[in-house]
Amino acid sequence: MPVENRAFFLIDYSVTGGVEKVNANLSFLFQENNIDFNHIISLYSVNEYPEINYASHLKVHVVNPISKRSLIESITKVLQENNITTILFQGDNMTIALAVLKAAKKANCKAILHYHGSPHAYLKIYIFREDLIRNPILMFKWLFSKIVYPFKKNKLKRVIQLAQDGFVCVSHGAEQEIKDLYNLNDYSSQKIITIYNPLLFEKINYYNLFSEKEKIISFVSRLTHKHKNAMLIVKTWMLLADKYPEWKLQILGDGPLKTIMESVFEKNKVQDVLFYGNVKNIEEQLIKSSIAVSTSNCEGFGLAMAEAAYFGNALVATKSDGGLKDIIFEDQTGFFVPLNDALSLALSIEKLIQDRLLCTELGKNAQKRISDLDFKNEIIKWKKLLV
Structure with missing residues:
Protein backbone atom coordinates (compact mmCIF):
# COMPACT_ATOMS: atom_id res chain seq x y z
CA MET A 1 0.00 0.00 0.00
CA PRO A 2 1.56 3.36 -1.03
CA VAL A 3 2.53 5.84 1.70
CA GLU A 4 0.23 8.86 1.76
CA ASN A 5 1.90 12.26 1.84
CA ARG A 6 -0.84 14.84 2.23
CA ALA A 7 -0.81 18.65 2.27
CA PHE A 8 -3.09 21.53 3.14
CA PHE A 9 -3.14 24.38 0.62
CA LEU A 10 -4.05 27.90 1.73
CA ILE A 11 -3.83 31.26 0.02
CA ASP A 12 -2.10 32.69 3.12
CA TYR A 13 -1.71 30.39 6.10
CA SER A 14 -0.10 33.11 8.24
CA VAL A 15 -3.12 35.36 8.76
CA THR A 16 -6.06 35.10 11.17
CA GLY A 17 -9.40 34.24 9.60
CA GLY A 18 -12.14 31.65 9.55
CA VAL A 19 -10.53 29.62 6.75
CA GLU A 20 -7.16 29.54 8.48
CA LYS A 21 -8.76 28.61 11.81
CA VAL A 22 -10.66 25.74 10.19
CA ASN A 23 -7.49 24.34 8.64
CA ALA A 24 -5.60 24.70 11.93
CA ASN A 25 -8.38 22.79 13.71
CA LEU A 26 -8.32 20.13 11.00
CA SER A 27 -4.56 19.74 11.37
CA PHE A 28 -5.05 18.72 15.02
CA LEU A 29 -8.18 16.67 14.32
CA PHE A 30 -6.45 14.67 11.58
CA GLN A 31 -3.40 14.15 13.80
CA GLU A 32 -5.60 12.78 16.61
CA ASN A 33 -7.29 10.38 14.19
CA ASN A 34 -4.13 9.11 12.48
CA ILE A 35 -4.79 10.78 9.14
CA ASP A 36 -1.32 11.86 8.09
CA PHE A 37 -0.90 15.40 6.82
CA ASN A 38 2.74 16.43 6.63
CA HIS A 39 2.75 19.76 4.80
CA ILE A 40 1.16 23.18 4.49
CA ILE A 41 1.49 24.82 1.09
CA SER A 42 0.79 28.54 1.26
CA LEU A 43 0.55 30.64 -1.87
CA TYR A 44 1.73 33.71 0.03
CA SER A 45 2.74 34.64 3.58
CA VAL A 46 2.42 38.22 4.79
CA ASN A 47 3.71 37.27 8.26
CA GLU A 48 6.99 35.57 9.10
CA TYR A 49 5.16 33.37 11.62
CA PRO A 50 1.48 32.34 11.51
CA GLU A 51 -0.97 34.10 13.80
CA ILE A 52 -2.78 30.78 14.40
CA ASN A 53 -1.26 27.58 15.76
CA TYR A 54 -1.18 24.60 13.41
CA ALA A 55 -0.02 21.09 14.29
CA SER A 56 3.70 21.55 14.97
CA HIS A 57 4.94 18.72 12.73
CA LEU A 58 3.66 20.32 9.52
CA LYS A 59 6.34 21.48 7.11
CA VAL A 60 5.51 24.83 5.50
CA HIS A 61 6.18 25.68 1.86
CA VAL A 62 5.47 29.23 0.66
CA VAL A 63 5.03 29.29 -3.13
CA ASN A 64 5.28 33.04 -3.89
CA PRO A 65 4.62 32.74 -7.65
CA ILE A 66 6.35 35.32 -9.83
CA SER A 67 3.15 36.04 -11.76
CA LYS A 68 -0.37 34.73 -12.37
CA ARG A 69 0.96 32.95 -15.45
CA SER A 70 3.42 31.01 -13.33
CA LEU A 71 0.76 29.85 -10.82
CA ILE A 72 0.35 26.33 -12.21
CA GLU A 73 4.07 25.75 -12.70
CA SER A 74 4.93 27.07 -9.22
CA ILE A 75 2.36 24.86 -7.47
CA THR A 76 3.27 21.82 -9.59
CA LYS A 77 6.91 22.21 -8.62
CA VAL A 78 6.14 22.16 -4.87
CA LEU A 79 3.86 19.12 -5.26
CA GLN A 80 6.45 17.18 -7.26
CA GLU A 81 9.49 18.11 -5.17
CA ASN A 82 7.73 16.99 -1.98
CA ASN A 83 6.01 13.91 -3.48
CA ILE A 84 2.57 15.13 -2.36
CA THR A 85 -0.08 12.46 -2.99
CA THR A 86 -3.17 14.40 -1.80
CA ILE A 87 -3.82 18.11 -1.50
CA LEU A 88 -6.77 19.53 0.45
CA PHE A 89 -7.04 23.05 -0.86
CA GLN A 90 -8.85 26.30 -0.14
CA GLY A 91 -11.05 26.73 -3.20
CA ASP A 92 -12.77 30.09 -2.75
CA ASN A 93 -10.75 31.95 -5.41
CA MET A 94 -11.67 30.41 -8.77
CA THR A 95 -8.47 31.42 -10.59
CA ILE A 96 -6.33 29.85 -7.87
CA ALA A 97 -8.64 26.82 -7.61
CA LEU A 98 -8.24 26.13 -11.34
CA ALA A 99 -4.47 26.49 -11.03
CA VAL A 100 -4.34 24.02 -8.11
CA LEU A 101 -6.52 21.49 -9.96
CA LYS A 102 -4.36 21.68 -13.08
CA ALA A 103 -1.14 21.51 -11.06
CA ALA A 104 -2.41 18.48 -9.15
CA LYS A 105 -3.23 16.71 -12.42
CA LYS A 106 0.29 17.41 -13.74
CA ALA A 107 1.81 16.13 -10.49
CA ASN A 108 -0.47 13.04 -10.43
CA CYS A 109 -1.81 14.21 -7.08
CA LYS A 110 -5.31 13.77 -5.68
CA ALA A 111 -6.96 17.21 -5.19
CA ILE A 112 -9.92 17.78 -2.88
CA LEU A 113 -11.49 21.22 -3.02
CA HIS A 114 -12.55 22.65 0.36
CA TYR A 115 -15.11 25.35 -0.39
CA HIS A 116 -15.40 27.67 2.61
CA GLY A 117 -17.84 30.15 1.13
CA SER A 118 -21.19 30.59 -0.54
CA PRO A 119 -21.17 30.63 -4.36
CA HIS A 120 -22.97 33.97 -4.14
CA ALA A 121 -19.93 35.47 -2.40
CA TYR A 122 -18.11 34.91 -5.70
CA LEU A 123 -20.95 35.66 -8.08
CA LYS A 124 -22.64 38.65 -6.42
CA ILE A 125 -21.62 42.11 -5.44
CA TYR A 126 -23.39 43.43 -2.36
CA ILE A 127 -24.20 47.07 -3.03
CA PHE A 128 -27.17 48.60 -1.21
CA ARG A 129 -29.29 51.68 -1.85
CA GLU A 130 -27.50 53.75 0.77
CA ASP A 131 -24.15 52.84 -0.84
CA LEU A 132 -25.37 54.24 -4.15
CA ILE A 133 -26.68 57.41 -2.48
CA ARG A 134 -23.34 57.94 -0.77
CA ASN A 135 -21.28 57.08 -3.85
CA PRO A 136 -23.23 57.03 -7.18
CA ILE A 137 -20.13 55.79 -9.03
CA LEU A 138 -20.81 52.39 -7.47
CA MET A 139 -23.66 52.05 -9.99
CA PHE A 140 -21.03 51.31 -12.66
CA LYS A 141 -19.53 48.63 -10.44
CA TRP A 142 -22.97 47.11 -9.94
CA LEU A 143 -23.69 47.14 -13.68
CA PHE A 144 -20.30 45.58 -14.43
CA SER A 145 -21.08 42.78 -11.96
CA LYS A 146 -24.24 42.00 -13.95
CA ILE A 147 -22.24 41.84 -17.18
CA VAL A 148 -19.57 39.46 -15.84
CA TYR A 149 -22.02 37.27 -13.88
CA PRO A 150 -22.51 34.61 -16.61
CA PHE A 151 -18.75 34.38 -17.18
CA LYS A 152 -18.06 33.92 -13.48
CA LYS A 153 -20.85 31.35 -13.24
CA ASN A 154 -19.27 29.37 -16.07
CA LYS A 155 -15.87 29.58 -14.38
CA LEU A 156 -17.28 28.16 -11.14
CA LYS A 157 -18.97 25.40 -13.16
CA ARG A 158 -15.61 24.53 -14.71
CA VAL A 159 -14.04 24.28 -11.26
CA ILE A 160 -16.84 21.95 -10.13
CA GLN A 161 -16.35 19.77 -13.22
CA LEU A 162 -12.59 19.51 -12.68
CA ALA A 163 -12.85 18.75 -8.95
CA GLN A 164 -13.34 15.03 -9.59
CA ASP A 165 -11.69 13.90 -6.33
CA GLY A 166 -14.17 15.76 -4.15
CA PHE A 167 -15.87 19.10 -3.59
CA VAL A 168 -16.41 19.70 0.13
CA CYS A 169 -18.78 22.45 1.26
CA VAL A 170 -18.81 23.61 4.88
CA SER A 171 -22.61 23.85 5.12
CA HIS A 172 -25.71 22.33 3.60
CA GLY A 173 -26.84 25.86 2.81
CA ALA A 174 -23.85 26.45 0.53
CA GLU A 175 -24.09 22.95 -0.94
CA GLN A 176 -27.72 23.48 -1.87
CA GLU A 177 -26.98 26.89 -3.39
CA ILE A 178 -24.42 25.29 -5.74
CA LYS A 179 -26.79 22.49 -6.74
CA ASP A 180 -29.62 24.94 -7.35
CA LEU A 181 -27.40 27.23 -9.46
CA TYR A 182 -26.61 24.45 -11.92
CA ASN A 183 -29.69 22.24 -11.54
CA LEU A 184 -27.41 19.33 -10.71
CA ASN A 185 -29.03 15.92 -10.78
CA ASP A 186 -28.38 13.20 -8.21
CA TYR A 187 -25.53 11.58 -10.14
CA SER A 188 -23.59 14.71 -11.07
CA SER A 189 -23.92 16.15 -7.55
CA GLN A 190 -22.66 13.10 -5.64
CA LYS A 191 -19.12 14.43 -5.34
CA ILE A 192 -20.42 17.68 -3.74
CA ILE A 193 -20.82 16.97 -0.03
CA THR A 194 -21.00 18.88 3.25
CA ILE A 195 -18.54 18.35 6.08
CA TYR A 196 -18.99 20.79 8.95
CA ASN A 197 -16.06 22.76 10.30
CA PRO A 198 -14.68 21.26 13.52
CA LEU A 199 -15.17 22.88 16.92
CA LEU A 200 -12.43 21.74 19.27
CA PHE A 201 -13.37 23.34 22.60
CA GLU A 202 -13.12 21.58 25.94
CA LYS A 203 -16.38 20.28 27.39
CA ILE A 204 -18.14 22.79 29.61
CA ASN A 205 -20.60 22.69 32.51
Whole structure:
Protein backbone atom coordinates (compact mmCIF):
# COMPACT_ATOMS: atom_id res chain seq x y z
CA MET A 1 0.00 0.00 0.00
CA PRO A 2 1.56 3.36 -1.03
CA VAL A 3 2.53 5.84 1.70
CA GLU A 4 0.23 8.86 1.76
CA ASN A 5 1.90 12.26 1.84
CA ARG A 6 -0.84 14.84 2.23
CA ALA A 7 -0.81 18.65 2.27
CA PHE A 8 -3.09 21.53 3.14
CA PHE A 9 -3.14 24.38 0.62
CA LEU A 10 -4.05 27.90 1.73
CA ILE A 11 -3.83 31.26 0.02
CA ASP A 12 -2.10 32.69 3.12
CA TYR A 13 -1.71 30.39 6.10
CA SER A 14 -0.10 33.11 8.24
CA VAL A 15 -3.12 35.36 8.76
CA THR A 16 -6.06 35.10 11.17
CA GLY A 17 -9.40 34.24 9.60
CA GLY A 18 -12.14 31.65 9.55
CA VAL A 19 -10.53 29.62 6.75
CA GLU A 20 -7.16 29.54 8.48
CA LYS A 21 -8.76 28.61 11.81
CA VAL A 22 -10.66 25.74 10.19
CA ASN A 23 -7.49 24.34 8.64
CA ALA A 24 -5.60 24.70 11.93
CA ASN A 25 -8.38 22.79 13.71
CA LEU A 26 -8.32 20.13 11.00
CA SER A 27 -4.56 19.74 11.37
CA PHE A 28 -5.05 18.72 15.02
CA LEU A 29 -8.18 16.67 14.32
CA PHE A 30 -6.45 14.67 11.58
CA GLN A 31 -3.40 14.15 13.80
CA GLU A 32 -5.60 12.78 16.61
CA ASN A 33 -7.29 10.38 14.19
CA ASN A 34 -4.13 9.11 12.48
CA ILE A 35 -4.79 10.78 9.14
CA ASP A 36 -1.32 11.86 8.09
CA PHE A 37 -0.90 15.40 6.82
CA ASN A 38 2.74 16.43 6.63
CA HIS A 39 2.75 19.76 4.80
CA ILE A 40 1.16 23.18 4.49
CA ILE A 41 1.49 24.82 1.09
CA SER A 42 0.79 28.54 1.26
CA LEU A 43 0.55 30.64 -1.87
CA TYR A 44 1.73 33.71 0.03
CA SER A 45 2.74 34.64 3.58
CA VAL A 46 2.42 38.22 4.79
CA ASN A 47 3.71 37.27 8.26
CA GLU A 48 6.99 35.57 9.10
CA TYR A 49 5.16 33.37 11.62
CA PRO A 50 1.48 32.34 11.51
CA GLU A 51 -0.97 34.10 13.80
CA ILE A 52 -2.78 30.78 14.40
CA ASN A 53 -1.26 27.58 15.76
CA TYR A 54 -1.18 24.60 13.41
CA ALA A 55 -0.02 21.09 14.29
CA SER A 56 3.70 21.55 14.97
CA HIS A 57 4.94 18.72 12.73
CA LEU A 58 3.66 20.32 9.52
CA LYS A 59 6.34 21.48 7.11
CA VAL A 60 5.51 24.83 5.50
CA HIS A 61 6.18 25.68 1.86
CA VAL A 62 5.47 29.23 0.66
CA VAL A 63 5.03 29.29 -3.13
CA ASN A 64 5.28 33.04 -3.89
CA PRO A 65 4.62 32.74 -7.65
CA ILE A 66 6.35 35.32 -9.83
CA SER A 67 3.15 36.04 -11.76
CA LYS A 68 -0.37 34.73 -12.37
CA ARG A 69 0.96 32.95 -15.45
CA SER A 70 3.42 31.01 -13.33
CA LEU A 71 0.76 29.85 -10.82
CA ILE A 72 0.35 26.33 -12.21
CA GLU A 73 4.07 25.75 -12.70
CA SER A 74 4.93 27.07 -9.22
CA ILE A 75 2.36 24.86 -7.47
CA THR A 76 3.27 21.82 -9.59
CA LYS A 77 6.91 22.21 -8.62
CA VAL A 78 6.14 22.16 -4.87
CA LEU A 79 3.86 19.12 -5.26
CA GLN A 80 6.45 17.18 -7.26
CA GLU A 81 9.49 18.11 -5.17
CA ASN A 82 7.73 16.99 -1.98
CA ASN A 83 6.01 13.91 -3.48
CA ILE A 84 2.57 15.13 -2.36
CA THR A 85 -0.08 12.46 -2.99
CA THR A 86 -3.17 14.40 -1.80
CA ILE A 87 -3.82 18.11 -1.50
CA LEU A 88 -6.77 19.53 0.45
CA PHE A 89 -7.04 23.05 -0.86
CA GLN A 90 -8.85 26.30 -0.14
CA GLY A 91 -11.05 26.73 -3.20
CA ASP A 92 -12.77 30.09 -2.75
CA ASN A 93 -10.75 31.95 -5.41
CA MET A 94 -11.67 30.41 -8.77
CA THR A 95 -8.47 31.42 -10.59
CA ILE A 96 -6.33 29.85 -7.87
CA ALA A 97 -8.64 26.82 -7.61
CA LEU A 98 -8.24 26.13 -11.34
CA ALA A 99 -4.47 26.49 -11.03
CA VAL A 100 -4.34 24.02 -8.11
CA LEU A 101 -6.52 21.49 -9.96
CA LYS A 102 -4.36 21.68 -13.08
CA ALA A 103 -1.14 21.51 -11.06
CA ALA A 104 -2.41 18.48 -9.15
CA LYS A 105 -3.23 16.71 -12.42
CA LYS A 106 0.29 17.41 -13.74
CA ALA A 107 1.81 16.13 -10.49
CA ASN A 108 -0.47 13.04 -10.43
CA CYS A 109 -1.81 14.21 -7.08
CA LYS A 110 -5.31 13.77 -5.68
CA ALA A 111 -6.96 17.21 -5.19
CA ILE A 112 -9.92 17.78 -2.88
CA LEU A 113 -11.49 21.22 -3.02
CA HIS A 114 -12.55 22.65 0.36
CA TYR A 115 -15.11 25.35 -0.39
CA HIS A 116 -15.40 27.67 2.61
CA GLY A 117 -17.84 30.15 1.13
CA SER A 118 -21.19 30.59 -0.54
CA PRO A 119 -21.17 30.63 -4.36
CA HIS A 120 -22.97 33.97 -4.14
CA ALA A 121 -19.93 35.47 -2.40
CA TYR A 122 -18.11 34.91 -5.70
CA LEU A 123 -20.95 35.66 -8.08
CA LYS A 124 -22.64 38.65 -6.42
CA ILE A 125 -21.62 42.11 -5.44
CA TYR A 126 -23.39 43.43 -2.36
CA ILE A 127 -24.20 47.07 -3.03
CA PHE A 128 -27.17 48.60 -1.21
CA ARG A 129 -29.29 51.68 -1.85
CA GLU A 130 -27.50 53.75 0.77
CA ASP A 131 -24.15 52.84 -0.84
CA LEU A 132 -25.37 54.24 -4.15
CA ILE A 133 -26.68 57.41 -2.48
CA ARG A 134 -23.34 57.94 -0.77
CA ASN A 135 -21.28 57.08 -3.85
CA PRO A 136 -23.23 57.03 -7.18
CA ILE A 137 -20.13 55.79 -9.03
CA LEU A 138 -20.81 52.39 -7.47
CA MET A 139 -23.66 52.05 -9.99
CA PHE A 140 -21.03 51.31 -12.66
CA LYS A 141 -19.53 48.63 -10.44
CA TRP A 142 -22.97 47.11 -9.94
CA LEU A 143 -23.69 47.14 -13.68
CA PHE A 144 -20.30 45.58 -14.43
CA SER A 145 -21.08 42.78 -11.96
CA LYS A 146 -24.24 42.00 -13.95
CA ILE A 147 -22.24 41.84 -17.18
CA VAL A 148 -19.57 39.46 -15.84
CA TYR A 149 -22.02 37.27 -13.88
CA PRO A 150 -22.51 34.61 -16.61
CA PHE A 151 -18.75 34.38 -17.18
CA LYS A 152 -18.06 33.92 -13.48
CA LYS A 153 -20.85 31.35 -13.24
CA ASN A 154 -19.27 29.37 -16.07
CA LYS A 155 -15.87 29.58 -14.38
CA LEU A 156 -17.28 28.16 -11.14
CA LYS A 157 -18.97 25.40 -13.16
CA ARG A 158 -15.61 24.53 -14.71
CA VAL A 159 -14.04 24.28 -11.26
CA ILE A 160 -16.84 21.95 -10.13
CA GLN A 161 -16.35 19.77 -13.22
CA LEU A 162 -12.59 19.51 -12.68
CA ALA A 163 -12.85 18.75 -8.95
CA GLN A 164 -13.34 15.03 -9.59
CA ASP A 165 -11.69 13.90 -6.33
CA GLY A 166 -14.17 15.76 -4.15
CA PHE A 167 -15.87 19.10 -3.59
CA VAL A 168 -16.41 19.70 0.13
CA CYS A 169 -18.78 22.45 1.26
CA VAL A 170 -18.81 23.61 4.88
CA SER A 171 -22.61 23.85 5.12
CA HIS A 172 -25.71 22.33 3.60
CA GLY A 173 -26.84 25.86 2.81
CA ALA A 174 -23.85 26.45 0.53
CA GLU A 175 -24.09 22.95 -0.94
CA GLN A 176 -27.72 23.48 -1.87
CA GLU A 177 -26.98 26.89 -3.39
CA ILE A 178 -24.42 25.29 -5.74
CA LYS A 179 -26.79 22.49 -6.74
CA ASP A 180 -29.62 24.94 -7.35
CA LEU A 181 -27.40 27.23 -9.46
CA TYR A 182 -26.61 24.45 -11.92
CA ASN A 183 -29.69 22.24 -11.54
CA LEU A 184 -27.41 19.33 -10.71
CA ASN A 185 -29.03 15.92 -10.78
CA ASP A 186 -28.38 13.20 -8.21
CA TYR A 187 -25.53 11.58 -10.14
CA SER A 188 -23.59 14.71 -11.07
CA SER A 189 -23.92 16.15 -7.55
CA GLN A 190 -22.66 13.10 -5.64
CA LYS A 191 -19.12 14.43 -5.34
CA ILE A 192 -20.42 17.68 -3.74
CA ILE A 193 -20.82 16.97 -0.03
CA THR A 194 -21.00 18.88 3.25
CA ILE A 195 -18.54 18.35 6.08
CA TYR A 196 -18.99 20.79 8.95
CA ASN A 197 -16.06 22.76 10.30
CA PRO A 198 -14.68 21.26 13.52
CA LEU A 199 -15.17 22.88 16.92
CA LEU A 200 -12.43 21.74 19.27
CA PHE A 201 -13.37 23.34 22.60
CA GLU A 202 -13.12 21.58 25.94
CA LYS A 203 -16.38 20.28 27.39
CA ILE A 204 -18.14 22.79 29.61
CA ASN A 205 -20.60 22.69 32.51
CA TYR A 206 -23.78 23.90 30.82
CA TYR A 207 -25.61 24.57 34.08
CA ASN A 208 -22.94 27.00 35.25
CA LEU A 209 -22.69 28.42 31.75
CA PHE A 210 -26.18 29.90 31.76
CA SER A 211 -26.10 30.97 35.40
CA GLU A 212 -23.03 33.12 34.75
CA LYS A 213 -24.14 34.96 31.61
CA GLU A 214 -23.55 38.71 31.62
CA LYS A 215 -25.14 41.65 29.80
CA ILE A 216 -22.73 41.38 26.90
CA ILE A 217 -23.27 41.23 23.14
CA SER A 218 -20.54 39.60 21.04
CA PHE A 219 -19.61 40.56 17.50
CA VAL A 220 -16.97 38.20 16.11
CA SER A 221 -15.88 39.08 12.60
CA ARG A 222 -13.18 40.24 10.27
CA LEU A 223 -13.69 44.01 10.30
CA THR A 224 -14.20 44.57 6.58
CA HIS A 225 -16.95 45.93 4.37
CA LYS A 226 -16.85 43.22 1.71
CA HIS A 227 -19.04 40.29 2.72
CA LYS A 228 -18.81 41.04 6.48
CA ASN A 229 -20.49 44.50 6.35
CA ALA A 230 -18.93 45.24 9.73
CA MET A 231 -20.01 48.91 9.89
CA LEU A 232 -23.57 47.69 10.34
CA ILE A 233 -22.83 46.71 13.95
CA VAL A 234 -21.75 50.32 14.57
CA LYS A 235 -25.02 51.71 13.20
CA THR A 236 -26.98 49.12 15.16
CA TRP A 237 -25.28 49.69 18.49
CA MET A 238 -25.71 53.45 18.18
CA LEU A 239 -29.48 52.80 18.20
CA LEU A 240 -29.22 50.80 21.44
CA ALA A 241 -26.31 52.02 23.56
CA ASP A 242 -28.06 54.98 25.24
CA LYS A 243 -31.21 52.97 25.95
CA TYR A 244 -29.34 50.10 27.62
CA PRO A 245 -26.24 51.53 29.32
CA GLU A 246 -25.86 48.41 31.48
CA TRP A 247 -25.13 46.34 28.34
CA LYS A 248 -21.74 46.11 26.62
CA LEU A 249 -20.75 45.33 23.04
CA GLN A 250 -17.54 43.35 22.60
CA ILE A 251 -15.94 43.27 19.16
CA LEU A 252 -13.59 40.37 18.51
CA GLY A 253 -11.60 40.61 15.30
CA ASP A 254 -9.45 42.99 13.30
CA GLY A 255 -9.40 44.56 9.88
CA PRO A 256 -9.21 47.80 7.91
CA LEU A 257 -12.48 49.16 9.36
CA LYS A 258 -11.36 48.95 12.98
CA THR A 259 -9.98 52.51 13.19
CA ILE A 260 -13.07 53.93 11.46
CA MET A 261 -15.41 52.02 13.77
CA GLU A 262 -13.54 53.26 16.85
CA SER A 263 -13.61 56.86 15.62
CA VAL A 264 -17.38 56.76 14.91
CA PHE A 265 -18.08 55.47 18.42
CA GLU A 266 -15.77 58.07 19.92
CA LYS A 267 -17.26 60.93 17.86
CA ASN A 268 -20.78 59.98 18.94
CA LYS A 269 -19.69 59.41 22.56
CA VAL A 270 -20.87 55.81 22.49
CA GLN A 271 -19.43 53.98 25.45
CA ASP A 272 -19.33 50.37 26.63
CA VAL A 273 -17.73 49.11 23.41
CA LEU A 274 -14.72 46.83 23.86
CA PHE A 275 -12.36 46.14 20.93
CA TYR A 276 -10.35 42.99 21.63
CA GLY A 277 -8.70 42.50 18.22
CA ASN A 278 -7.84 38.95 17.20
CA VAL A 279 -8.29 36.64 20.18
CA LYS A 280 -6.88 33.11 20.34
CA ASN A 281 -8.90 31.90 23.35
CA ILE A 282 -12.25 33.23 22.21
CA GLU A 283 -14.17 30.99 24.61
CA GLU A 284 -13.32 33.30 27.53
CA GLN A 285 -15.40 36.05 25.93
CA LEU A 286 -18.18 33.87 24.49
CA ILE A 287 -18.83 32.13 27.82
CA LYS A 288 -19.71 35.52 29.35
CA SER A 289 -21.83 36.96 26.54
CA SER A 290 -25.56 36.39 26.14
CA ILE A 291 -26.14 37.44 22.52
CA ALA A 292 -24.02 37.00 19.39
CA VAL A 293 -24.56 39.08 16.25
CA SER A 294 -23.57 38.59 12.61
CA THR A 295 -23.87 41.37 10.01
CA SER A 296 -22.50 39.33 7.10
CA ASN A 297 -23.93 39.39 3.60
CA CYS A 298 -22.65 35.84 3.06
CA GLU A 299 -21.06 33.12 5.16
CA GLY A 300 -19.86 29.69 4.06
CA PHE A 301 -20.85 28.24 7.40
CA GLY A 302 -20.53 30.95 10.04
CA LEU A 303 -17.88 29.48 12.33
CA ALA A 304 -18.04 32.47 14.66
CA MET A 305 -21.78 32.02 15.18
CA ALA A 306 -21.36 28.26 15.63
CA GLU A 307 -18.80 28.94 18.35
CA ALA A 308 -21.11 31.48 19.98
CA ALA A 309 -23.95 28.96 19.89
CA TYR A 310 -21.68 26.34 21.49
CA PHE A 311 -21.34 28.68 24.46
CA GLY A 312 -25.07 29.32 24.72
CA ASN A 313 -25.48 32.68 23.00
CA ALA A 314 -28.81 33.61 21.45
CA LEU A 315 -28.12 34.42 17.79
CA VAL A 316 -29.15 37.43 15.71
CA ALA A 317 -27.98 37.71 12.11
CA THR A 318 -28.70 39.33 8.78
CA LYS A 319 -30.21 36.80 6.40
CA SER A 320 -27.01 36.09 4.53
CA ASP A 321 -26.28 33.73 1.67
CA GLY A 322 -24.57 30.51 2.67
CA GLY A 323 -24.73 28.40 5.79
CA LEU A 324 -26.04 30.42 8.72
CA LYS A 325 -29.41 28.83 8.02
CA ASP A 326 -27.81 25.55 9.17
CA ILE A 327 -27.44 27.07 12.65
CA ILE A 328 -30.13 29.71 13.08
CA PHE A 329 -33.73 28.57 13.22
CA GLU A 330 -36.13 31.53 13.42
CA ASP A 331 -37.60 32.03 16.91
CA GLN A 332 -35.84 28.84 18.10
CA THR A 333 -32.09 29.54 18.20
CA GLY A 334 -32.27 33.20 17.21
CA PHE A 335 -33.54 35.70 14.66
CA PHE A 336 -32.84 36.59 11.04
CA VAL A 337 -33.28 40.16 9.79
CA PRO A 338 -33.00 41.67 6.27
CA LEU A 339 -29.54 42.44 4.92
CA ASN A 340 -27.99 45.78 5.85
CA ASP A 341 -30.95 46.77 8.04
CA ALA A 342 -29.66 48.38 11.24
CA LEU A 343 -33.12 49.13 12.63
CA SER A 344 -34.38 45.54 12.24
CA LEU A 345 -31.15 44.23 13.72
CA ALA A 346 -31.47 46.60 16.69
CA LEU A 347 -35.10 45.62 17.29
CA SER A 348 -34.27 41.91 17.36
CA ILE A 349 -31.38 42.48 19.77
CA GLU A 350 -33.64 44.67 21.90
CA LYS A 351 -36.22 41.89 22.07
CA LEU A 352 -33.61 39.65 23.69
CA ILE A 353 -32.33 42.40 25.98
CA GLN A 354 -35.83 43.04 27.29
CA ASP A 355 -36.74 39.37 27.71
CA ARG A 356 -33.95 37.58 29.57
CA LEU A 357 -35.95 34.33 29.75
CA LEU A 358 -36.34 34.31 25.96
CA CYS A 359 -32.64 35.11 25.54
CA THR A 360 -31.68 32.17 27.77
CA GLU A 361 -34.14 29.83 26.04
CA LEU A 362 -32.78 30.68 22.58
CA GLY A 363 -29.22 30.35 23.87
CA LYS A 364 -29.97 26.87 25.21
CA ASN A 365 -31.62 25.90 21.93
CA ALA A 366 -28.63 27.21 19.97
CA GLN A 367 -26.27 25.20 22.15
CA LYS A 368 -28.38 22.06 21.60
CA ARG A 369 -28.44 22.67 17.84
CA ILE A 370 -24.64 22.74 17.75
CA SER A 371 -24.45 19.61 19.91
CA ASP A 372 -26.84 17.83 17.54
CA LEU A 373 -24.53 18.54 14.61
CA ASP A 374 -21.96 16.29 16.36
CA PHE A 375 -18.90 17.83 14.73
CA LYS A 376 -16.42 15.22 15.88
CA ASN A 377 -18.26 12.51 13.92
CA GLU A 378 -17.53 14.49 10.76
CA ILE A 379 -14.10 12.83 10.87
CA ILE A 380 -15.79 9.71 9.46
CA LYS A 381 -16.62 11.64 6.28
CA TRP A 382 -13.05 12.93 6.05
CA LYS A 383 -11.65 9.40 6.43
CA LYS A 384 -13.90 8.12 3.67
CA LEU A 385 -12.69 10.92 1.39
CA LEU A 386 -9.00 10.87 2.30
CA VAL A 387 -8.08 7.31 3.21
